[in-house]
Structure formats: C-alpha cells, structure tokens
Amino acid sequence: MEKMSKSHEDYLEAIVMLGGTTEVSVRSVDIANKMGVSKASVNKAVTALKEKALAEQPYYGDVTLTEAGFAYGTAIYERHCMLSKFLNKELGIPADVAESEACLMEHAISDDSFEKWRAYIKKLDL
Structure with a gap:
C-alpha cells in the first residue's frame, strides 16, 4: 500500500490502539481524546480515510476500519x-x-x- 501522510497514519494507529478493528468500532470523541485534537479534526481525518477506503463511518456514527485500514494501522x-x-x-x-x-x-x-x-x-x- 502506498504511504500516506503522517497525520493519517497517526489516526489509523490511534483507532487500532483504542481497540478498533473491522468488527469493533471506535467513537470519534475517543479518537479526539487519545490524540489531543478536536472532534472536528477527527471528522476531517476520518473523511479522508473513508475516501481512501481505509475506514467506514455511517452518518455521525462510530468509526470502523476496513480490512486495508486495519492492516495499515496495525503495521504502524x-x-x-x-x-x-x-x-x-x-x-x-x-x-x-x-x-x-x-x-x-x-x-x-x-x-x-x-x-x-x-x-x-x-x-x-x-
């Protein structure tokens, strides 16, 4: 998989560290707290991860990783x-x-x- 920005890698890593998988979702507020960023920053990053098919999030729902996102986040x-x-x-x-x-x-x-x-x-x- 092609390298992505440090920031997006950090978000994937944080989701994995919080227990996020392809089956277990993570709340945006928990990602924000872990990373010390605003919920708006998380939403912006998750949108980018969704565009790269690395994460899924129903409208205002919790974040779940795709298989590719989980593999990338776990590797980081x-x-x-x-x-x-x-x-x-x-x-x-x-x-x-x-x-x-x-x-x-x-x-x-x-x-x-x-x-x-x-x-x-x-x-x-x-």
Missing part, C-alpha cells in the same frame, strides 16, 4: 511498539523519550528498511 502500531521497545530496552533511552521518538521514526522508515531492521531485531530476541 507494530512499528511503533518495536521501535519504542528497542530504544528503551536496548539503548537505555527513557521510556517517555523512546515513545515520542518512536512515533517520529515509525513514519520515516521505509517498508524495506523496517523489514531488514525487524529481521535484525529478531536475531537479538527482544
């Missing part, structure tokens, strides 16, 4: 968790710093580089 969340854990446990970076830096890195690394890094990490047995 997995990157985040692996990067944060590596920075914190292997490099000794404080957890809060590791968390915020992982959030930046998860969007910048290419799929190919991430796969090579993941293979390397598996050898370390983290």
